[in-house]
Amino acid sequence: MRDLLQDIDEWGPEKVVCVSDARTGMRGVLVIDNTARGTGKGGTRMGPDVSVGEIARLARVMTWKWAAVDLFHGGAKAGINADPSAPDKERIVRAFARRLADQIPASYVAGLDMGMTEQDAAIIQDELGDRGAAVGVPEALGGVPYDELGVTGHGVAEAVEAALAHRGRSVAGARVAVQGFGAVGAAAVRRLHALGAVLVALSTVEGAVHAADGLDVPAWLAAREEFGDACVAKAPAHQRIRRGEELLVDCDVLVPAAGQDVLDAERAARVRAGLVVEGANLPTTPPGRAVLAERGVTVVPDFIANAGGAIAAGFAMDARRSAFRPEPAAILRAVAERTRANTVRVLDAVLQRGVPPHDAALELAQERVRTAMRLRGRLPAA
Numbered sequence: 001m002r003d004l005l006q007d008i009d010e011w012g013p014e015k016v017v018c019v020s021d022a023r024t025g026m027r028g029v030l031v032i033d034n035t036a037r038g039t040g041k042g043g044t045r046m047g048p049d050v051s052v053g054e055i056a057r058l059a060r061v062m063t064w065k066w067a068a069v070d071l072f073h074g075g076a077k078a079g080i081n082a083d084p085s086a087p088d089k090e091r092i093v094r095a096f097a098r099r100l101a102d103q104i105p106a107s108y109v110a111g112l113d114m115g116m117t118e119q120d121a122a123i124i125q126d127e128l129g130d131r132g133a134a135v136g137v138p139e140a141l142g143g144v145p146y147d148e149l150g151v152t153g154h155g156v157a158e159a160v161e162a163a164l165a166h167r168g169r170s171v172a173g174a175r176v177a178v179q180g181f182g183a184v185g186a187a188a189v190r191r192l193h194a195l196g197a198v199l200v201a202l203s204t205v206e207g208a209v210h211a212a213d214g215l216d217v218p219a220w221l222a223a224r225e226e227f228g229d230a231c232v233a234k235a236p237a238h239q240r241i242r243r244g245e246e247l248l249v250d251c252d253v254l255v256p257a258a259g260q261d262v263l264d265a266e267r268a269a270r271v272r273a274g275l276v277v278e279g280a281n282l283p284t285t286p287p288g289r290a291v292l293a294e295r296g297v298t299v300v301p302d303f304i305a306n307a308g309g310a311i312a313a314g315f316a317m318d319a320r321r322s323a324f325r326p327e328p329a330a331i332l333r334a335v336a337e338r339t340r341a342n343t344v345r346v347l348d349a350v351l352q353r354g355v356p357p358h359d360a361a362l363e364l365a366q367e368r369v370r371t372a373m374r375l376r377g378r379l380p381a382a
Contacts (some may be wrong), residue, residue, distance in 0.1 A: 011366075017200050021096075031244065034063045038288075041073040043136075047079075047080075051081070064366070093243075098202040160192060171196060200215065208243045265285070278300060281303075281306065
C-alpha cells in the first residue's frame with residue numbers, strides 16, 4: 001500500500017480523514033486539498049470502487065476548478081465506498097454524515113457527485129440538523145436544481161461553442177460525439193442541439209450508438225427519461241456500436257463526459273475529432289494528452305469546461321441558510337459567461353505562449369492559489 005504522506009506536495013492535501021461504521025459497513029474518506037482561497041468544497045461520490053487516491057485526485061481538480069473560475073472556495077472531495085443502488089443506502093449515507101460531523105460543515109460542505117442524489121444531500125442535512133451541511137438538495141427544500149438545470153452539461157456545451165468560435169467555426173452543423181448520457185452528457189446534448197450541433201454518437205454504461213447523419217436528439221432524450229442507461233438497447237441494430245467506439249467515430253468535437261482516464265495514449269492515437277472538450281473529470285491521461293497534442297487535437301481541460309457545477313455550487317453555498325431560492329436564469333447566465341471566458345483565455349494562452357491547454361489552465365489556477373497562499377503566509381519558507 002502506498003504511503004499517502006508521499007503524495008503531499010506544496011499545494012496539499014491539507015487533511016485526509018477516513019471514517020467507517022461497523023454496523024452499516026460504511027467506509028468513507030474526506031480530502032481537504034487546499035483552503036487558501038476559502039472553505040473546502042467539492043462533491044461527494046459514492047461507488048463500490050471509491051478509493052482514497054481517487055478522491056485525492058478529484059480534490060486537487062476542485063482546487064484548480066475553483067481558482068480557474070475565480071470563486072472563493074477551496075478544493076475538497078469526499079467519497080463513500082459502497083454500492084449506490086444498495087437498499088440500505090440511506091443508512092450508509094447517514095452513518096457517513098455522523099462520522100464526519102466534526103468536519104461538516106466546519107471544514108467541508110457536502111455536495112453531489114456520481115452515485116449521490118438530491119435526496120442524499122437532504123439526508124445529510126437532516127442527519128446533522130444543519131441546512132449548511134450540504135448543497136444540491138431538492139428545490140422543494142430551497143436547493144439549486146442541478147439536474148433539472150443541467151448546469152455542468154450546459155457549461156460544457158458553452159465551452160464547445162466558445163472553442164469552435166475560437167477556431168473560426170460555428171457550432172451549428174458541427175458533428176459531436178458524446179461519451180456518457182447521464183446528468184452531464186444529456187444536458188450537454190440538449191444544449192448543443194439547441195445551438196444547432198449534430199449529435200453523431202452517444203453512449204451509456206449499457207452500450208453506444210452511432211449515426212453519421214445525426215441522431216434524433218429529442219427522441220433520445222425522451223428514451224433516456226423513460227429507460228435510463230438501457231435506452232441504447234432500443235436503438236436499431238445498424239446504429240449500435242461497442243461501448244468505447246463512440247470515442248473513435250468521425251466527428252468534429254468529442255465530449256468525454258463519463259469516466260476517468262478513458263483517453264489513454266492508445267485511444268488518443270485513434271481519435272478522429274479535431275477538438276476534445278472534457279465533460280468528465282480527468283477523462284484524459286497525461287500520455288493521452290501528449291498524443292493528442294502531437295496530432296494537433298485541441299483539448300479544453302476538465303476544470304475549465306465542466307466548471308458549471310462549481311459555479312452553481314457557488315450560488316448554492318450562498319443560499320444554504322437563506323429564505324430565498326437562487327434565480328435559475330442568473331445561474332445559467334453565470335455558467336455560460338464564466339465558462340466561455342475561461343475557455344477563450346486558455347486557448348489564447350495556447351496560441352500566444354505555445355503551451356498545451358492543460359498547462360495554460362493550470363498556470364492560471366496555480367497563480368491564483370499561490371497568491372492566496374502568499375497573502376496568508378502559507379508558502380514554504382525560502
